[in-house]
Amino acid sequence: MALLRSYVSGSWHTAADEGVPLHDAATGEEVARISSKGVDFAGALEYGRRVGGPALRELTFHQRAALLKALASHLREHREELYALSARTGATLGDSKFDIDGGIGVLFSYASKGKRELPNDTVYVEGNVEPLSRGGTFVAQHIATPLRGVAVQINAFNFPVWGPLEKFAPAFLAGVPSLVKPASSTAYLTARLVELIVESGILPEGSLQFVAGSVGDLLDHVTAQDLVSFTGSASTAQKLRAHPAIIRNAVRFNAEADSLNCSILGPDAVPGTTEFDLFVKQLTTEMTVKAGQKCTAIRRAFVPAALLDDVAAAASARLAKVTVGNPAAEGVRMGALASLEQREEVRRSLKALLDAGSVVFGDPEQVDVVDADAERGAFISPVLLKADPERTEPHEVEAFGPVSTLMPYTSTEQVVDFAARGGGSLAGSVVSADKEFVRDVVLGAAPFHGRLLVLDAEDAKESTGHGSPMPQLVHGGPGRAGGGEEMGGVRGVLHHLQRTAVQGSPAVLSAVTGRWVTGAPRAEGDVHPFRKSLAELRIGDSVTAGPRTVSQSDVDHFAEFTGDTFYAHTDPEAAAANPLFGGIVAHGYLVVSFAAGLFVSPEPGPVLANYGLENLRFLTPVKVGDSLTVTLTAKQITPRIDQEYGEVRWDADVTNAEGESVAKYDVLTLVSKEQP
Numbered sequence: 001m002a003l004l005r006s007y008v009s010g011s012w013h014t015a016a017d018e019g020v021p022l023h024d025a026a027t028g029e030e031v032a033r034i035s036s037k038g039v040d041f042a043g044a045l046e047y048g049r050r051v052g053g054p055a056l057r058e059l060t061f062h063q064r065a066a067l068l069k070a071l072a073s074h075l076r077e078h079r080e081e082l083y084a085l086s087a088r089t090g091a092t093l094g095d096s097k098f099d100i101d102g103g104i105g106v107l108f109s110y111a112s113k114g115k116r117e118l119p120n121d122t123v124y125v126e127g128n129v130e131p132l133s134r135g136g137t138f139v140a141q142h143i144a145t146p147l148r149g150v151a152v153q154i155n156a157f158n159f160p161v162w163g164p165l166e167k168f169a170p171a172f173l174a175g176v177p178s179l180v181k182p183a184s185s186t187a188y189l190t191a192r193l194v195e196l197i198v199e200s201g202i203l204p205e206g207s208l209q210f211v212a213g214s215v216g217d218l219l220d221h222v223t224a225q226d227l228v229s230f231t232g233s234a235s236t237a238q239k240l241r242a243h244p245a246i247i248r249n250a251v252r253f254n255a256e257a258d259s260l261n262c263s264i265l266g267p268d269a270v271p272g273t274t275e276f277d278l279f280v281k282q283l284t285t286e287m288t289v290k291a292g293q294k295c296t297a298i299r300r301a302f303v304p305a306a307l308l309d310d311v312a313a314a315a316s317a318r319l320a321k322v323t324v325g326n327p328a329a330e331g332v333r334m335g336a337l338a339s340l341e342q343r344e345e346v347r348r349s350l351k352a353l354l355d356a357g358s359v360v361f362g363d364p365e366q367v368d369v370v371d372a373d374a375e376r377g378a379f380i381s382p383v384l385l386k387a388d389p390e391r392t393e394p395h396e397v398e399a400f401g402p403v404s405t406l407m408p409y410t411s412t413e414q415v416v417d418f419a420a421r422g423g424g425s426l427a428g429s430v431v432s433a434d435k436e437f438v439r440d441v442v443l444g445a446a447p448f449h450g451r452l453l454v455l456d457a458e459d460a461k462e463s464t465g466h467g468s469p470m471p472q473l474v475h476g477g478p479g480r481a482g483g484g485e486e487m488g489g490v491r492g493v494l495h496h497l498q499r500t501a502v503q504g505s506p507a508v509l510s511a512v513t514g515r516w517v518t519g520a521p522r523a524e525g526d527v528h529p530f531r532k533s534l535a536e537l538r539i540g541d542s543v544t545a546g547p548r549t550v551s552q553s554d555v556d557h558f559a560e561f562t563g564d565t566f567y568a569h570t571d572p573e574a575a576a577a578n579p580l581f582g583g584i585v586a587h588g589y590l591v592v593s594f595a596a597g598l599f600v601s602p603e604p605g606p607v608l609a610n611y612g613l614e615n616l617r618f619l620t621p622v623k624v625g626d627s628l629t630v631t632l633t634a635k636q637i638t639p640r641i642d643q644e645y646g647e648v649r650w651d652a653d654v655t656n657a658e659g660e661s662v663a664k665y666d667v668l669t670l671v672s673k674e675q676p
Contacts, residue, residue, distance in 0.1 A: 003033045004191045004212035008044040025090030025336040028376035032188040036213030042221040048150035052177030052206025065114025072107035074200045089186045090336030092327040095290045103165035109471035110169040120638045136519045144497035146175035149225030156231040157183035158293040160190045170492035179209040185339045224249040234258040255482030260422035262300040266432020274457040279431040284318040288334045292402035296427040296467040305408035316361040325370030337378040349399035357387025395421040416444035424479020429453040429466040450477030516635040530601035534673045545598035546629030558590045586622040595630040595654045606672040616665035627657045
């Protein structure tokens with residue numbers, strides 16, 4: 001059988017030994033062999049730092065986002081091949097789509113977020129400028145830049161495509177190369193994924209490396225600039241976290257580990273309600289998708305004591321309709337566990353759980369299967385238990401398979417306490433239409449969960465479900481769940497960046513960040529900045545226009561024309577009594593309109609459109625007779641890599657005759673890259 005190859009230091013590596021056999025989860029047939037013998041792990045890390053890192057850091061966030069989108073499109077064309085190989089892991093077609101389409105979706109999501117939420121630059125500027133002196137000549141701002149190491153990603157067996165891609169995407173977008181090490185039992189699917197990526201030629205060399213087999217002495221060589229991300233058991237996470245090199249170098253370590261996730265049925269959700277049916281359907285779905293081998297699956301199902309028998313009966317009826325067998329066979333709804341070893345591990349965990357309860361549905365030792373040998377394949381029946389929630393076992397033992405435990409509760413306070421006894425979870429859900437109950441449970445359980453889904457009749461049709469992590473949201477949880485965070489949109493990207501506070505003059509901050517900072521030099525020339533294309537425009541290009549005097553007729557006309565007859569603009573006596581105004585004042589939007597009339601260059605040119613204002617603040621009331629001047633300064637220039645135009649953010653400062661700022665805001669425009 002084929003010996004899986006590693007991809008390190010720019011080439012494919014085949015181990016010198018025969019490797020360890022990997023088996024088809026459904027048939028028991030040997031699929032491939034795996035070994036990392038002979039891999040130079042220190043060299044692989046150095047290659048990533050020396051080759052992959054510089055290549056990625058030359059690209060802007062937008063350029064990296066475009067490559068992620070291209071990669072996602074490429075992989076989407078090869079889904080059928082990946083589905084077929086995924087079936088050998090015991091996954092049904094639905095399971096395979098959950099894994100493969102989900103992973104590709106993460107790439108698309110990060111590509112979109114990179115383009116929409118990150119700058120077309122190599123530096124990420126975080127937060128506002130912080131004034132550090134009275135005169136404004138000493139200021140500071142936080143920037144974030146890519147770490148100069150490698151993101152080492154050690155993944156679990158249950159999601160051989162989604163697992164690697166959900167770690168790779170934010171690292172790549174951040175500009176940090178990845179070294180992926182999948183769990184061995186399903187590594188043949190990850191190996192093919194990496195082959196497809198390498199063959200595409202889309203990614204810069206060194207940005208992705210792959211190890212098939214043991215990590216050997218890999219962690220001995222991590223530095224303070226590297227990162228380690230792990231998905232798997234809590235015990236293994238603890239060992240890795242305590243590795244001497246990780247401790248010594250304060251290596252960023254992210255873990256997503258065991259999680260005794262819970263779902264809570266509200267007292268209002270009695271049989272016959274939509275919420276009751278949603279709870280039962282969600283529970284049985286979470287038990288059987290991927291044969292329950294999901295870190296987010298429901299392990300503990302808390303129901304009102306009076307509804308325990310109703311839920312048990314309804315869930316058993318649904319589970320009885322689940323056909324187990326060869327995932328390639330028609331009508332099979334649940335495939336095999338990933339390996340025979342995993343099945344034995346689930347059975348051992350079940351024995352511990354049965355000390356605290358009893359079986360409601362299923363038999364851990366036997367199951368009828370379709371088109372397969374029940375012993376050669378890693379098949380197991382869905383098993384629903386019920387237990388005393390005061391026992392410790394249901395809150396400490398995770399059977400990582402199609403297993404869940406029903407437990408009763410009698411009050412909101414009690415069920416919140418039971419939820420917390422899991423020691424920290426990735427995901428929880430509350431199924432109820434009672435908003436007060438939901439609020440109390442969510443706020444009570446939130447400190448112990450990374451994510452909470454509230455499911456009811458209103459959101460059910462569009463909900464992605466209890467067990468579906470979304471790339472826009474944090475995937476992680478406190479305590480037993482690992483204490484880490486994966487994904488989470490831009491949060492996941494920032495995990496791979498170093499935040500640095502830069503202190504200096506406004507001119508220095510403008511030079512470092514590529515954004516004009518108040519107090520930095522402005523350049524007012526003979527050419528209006530609106531007459532400049534992106535190729536000609538520079539940060540700090542500015543125009544000052546005005547003054548324009550505000551008359552009583554201006555205020556009256558604006559009030560009549562817009563219908564904004566608020567008393568401060570129309571009632572002299574009431575306006576005079578207002579301590580903020582002391583008399584009639586101009587509308588704030590009249591001030592903004594006058595400012596636009598002052599700074600605009602009206603002829604056709606490179607400025608295509610004004611698409612909004614941000615951060616608008618009215619600082620000083622404008623009274624009749626005040627003269628207004630506006631200073632407009634190019635603050636940030638963001639070319640769009642896939643368009644013939646880009647975005648320009650302008651700083652607008654409207655002042656009165658005394659030089660006081662009456663309004664400050666950002667003007668957003670679209671500007672052609674070249675002169676039309």
